Amino acid sequence: MNLLDKVWIVPAIMAASFLLILFFGKRAGTKATAGLGIAAVSVCLVFSVVVAGQWINRVNHPPTGEKLAEDIRQANGLTPQTPEAVESEANAATHDAGQTVDQGSSSGSEHGAAATGAAEGESAAAPLAATEQPATPTAEGSTSAEGEHGAEHESVPPVVRTVTWFEIGPIHFELGTLVDGLSAMMLVTVCIISLLVHIYSTEYLHGDVRFTHYYAFLSLFTASMLFYVISSNTLQMLVGWELVGLCSFALIGHWWEEKNNTDAALKAFLTNRVGDMGLIIGVTITFFAAGATSFNVLHINEYALSGGANTTLLLVGALCLFGGVTSKSGQFPLHTWLPDAMAGPTPVSALIHAATMVVAGVYLIARLYAVFFQGLGIGSSSLHYVAFIGGFTTVMGGVLAFVQTDLKKVLAYSTISQLGYMVMALGVGAWTAGVFHLFTHAFFKACLFLGAGSVSHACHHTFDMREMGGLRKHMKSTHATFAIASLALAGIVPLAGFWSKDEILAGAQQGQRNAYTLMLVFGLITAFMTAAYMGRAYWMTFWGEYRGHGTPHESPKVITVPLWVLAICAIFLGFLNFPARFFGLELPSGVTTRFEHFVEPTFAFPQIEHPTFTPWLAVLSTVLAVAGIATAYLYFEKNKGPHGLTHRSGAARAGYTFLENKYYLDTLYTDIIAADTKGPLARAAYWFNQNVLDGIVDGAATVSKKVARFVYRDVDQLVVDGVVNGSGLVSEESGQFLRRMQTGKVQQYAAILFAGVVVLAGVLVFVV
């Protein structure tokens, strides 16, 4: 079975699981509920792995000829056309891999013209054929199936399958699936983490009041995320995006009996709403920028690359879309919801607020990369908006992680920082590096969160690191996996984080046309800080003396096994994108940069420079990470260095307070922006209500009252009732008069008859 065609099954299974749990979960009991959820995710994971495998097979053996043309036709979501037009489109598509297409790319009208006249199509194909690269798509496919590093591989169109949802005039609104390396990677990642979280939650939420509610939303969340990553058009992505936001809201507020939790859920939802407005506007703008014919992402991408697109529209569209990214992926200044979102159950934090949902924004940039690339001029302009926001976020989040005493909040700020890393990577044009970091980060961050949950499980449900300490003796598995994941996050060779982080740094250092020195500095600072704050969290939690109550105990297997799975992933997954040259070590091209080879799109994708492994940078970042760990060790474990600075120095105290209050951003939002707008706004609204609205309403009421009174008194009572009563009266009177004639005496009737006859006879005789 070709699952690439039928990938919609995967989210459908999770949606079915959601409905089943929702309707029958309470009756079936917690065991059946959890079992159903786990079974559904397992099936999805198997399917996702099959999808990924089939995609790898497709890249290795790309379709040719008729099949290629058919796939390209469906990928662009275009109406049937002549073979010549398809051929020219296929030629243009192969060029996408090698160079930016200047002409002949898809605009709706062009294809319409090509479809009507075959001759026209041929003439369009001719110049393209002349400029075509020496190798035909077919030959290229067979020769470079193994894929050399550095060389651009042939264009492998994504598998797009759509059905028409509805039509308005010439615009088809479609529902469809799009499978390429990126979405296959996301499918697998989401399913693995979701499965582990499902398993882990059976213990973590054991005996919870709303166990079925929790599992139902876990299923719905997984379904939405899977739906989001396989969407073929921006409208569908919007739906998936909002659905994951909704699930996030429901799960953060899972324990809604406490006001803090509901506040956090509301904050997350409302903050996301700010960005979602940007996303909706961005989707609309990109739709119009791409010729107002289709929401298809590949169509939009190709149009953005075609050179015929309106750059102003693209710029505005990309900025609006980035607004959505800013809120969902916790970028400055809309990151404030993410630390508060830690109010939800820990497995949810691992699944939603570290590994999958928050990367939806990063995924959006990666998916619509051509729009961002062209619109914001990545690699060409001096306005490095995306890269700067990412870089700034990464440093800012990292600094905040130092002042947190809540273990989960340290991880939350770390997540913000790492998301900033990914966005920065995409902003400097290092697409693969950013997506690869998304991939590796998902595993070690999920591991860290689940580890934090395990610690809290052991320490009477506290996350306060001041009440922990010395846990390494009591919780061997949790300690080991936490250490591994921390090292991976810090970027120590050869764990997963090292490879992805190093690629990002190399991307910033080499850049596209010019280097991004500022981003490189941001990246290096963060490399040091990440190691240091993770070291702080690690030593505070696992070393020293136990400071809490009771005796901590190791969590059961159902918690430690997922931790080990994730830790093993954190160790080995970095090798998926092993660089081609590593300190003089050159492995065969069949095993290096596999991630880039299979995941990076080759269809409707801008031409980007791939950073190569830079030894001095790798050494420098590793040294910085080790220095960070060493600093943390000396400061927090050995108690060396300037302790008590905040007590002695006013400046240090001020800085600490500034950080503790999270740069006063929350104060800015709630106390200044919200408070200062809601007072005058409310007063103005009240005045408007009292004077204008009430005036209109009261006036309307008075007028209608007067009119009604006139109508009642003069029209209804006098005229209408007069007519009705009058007619009644007249009939009665005439009846009264006539009844006197009705004597019932036959002879009177006969007399009248006779009189009448006499009169008639008289008339006959004398008148006629």
Add this chain to the structure above:
Amino acid sequence: MLVNQFLFLGAVLFCIGVYGVLARRNAVLVLMSIELVLNAVNINLVAFGAMWHATDPANLSGQVFALFVIAVAAAEVGVGLALVLMIYRNRQSIDLDEVDLLKG
């Protein structure tokens, strides 16, 4: 032949009949008066019929029409007497002034 005498006789009979119909209170007498009215008409019909017959021997329509009237009068008296009998049975009286159930 003169029809004046016949017409005069018919007019007198008619007037007597009408008077009887309007003035008598006894239902049987009213019916008898109706007979007088009808027969007055019959005399007129026969008289005019005889006058026509003198000039046109084939024309007997006056006499024939008189026969029809006699037949209808017989039927009318049959029904009328039956009504009167029923009224008498119900009310022990045939005074027409008392039969005023249709009074408005």
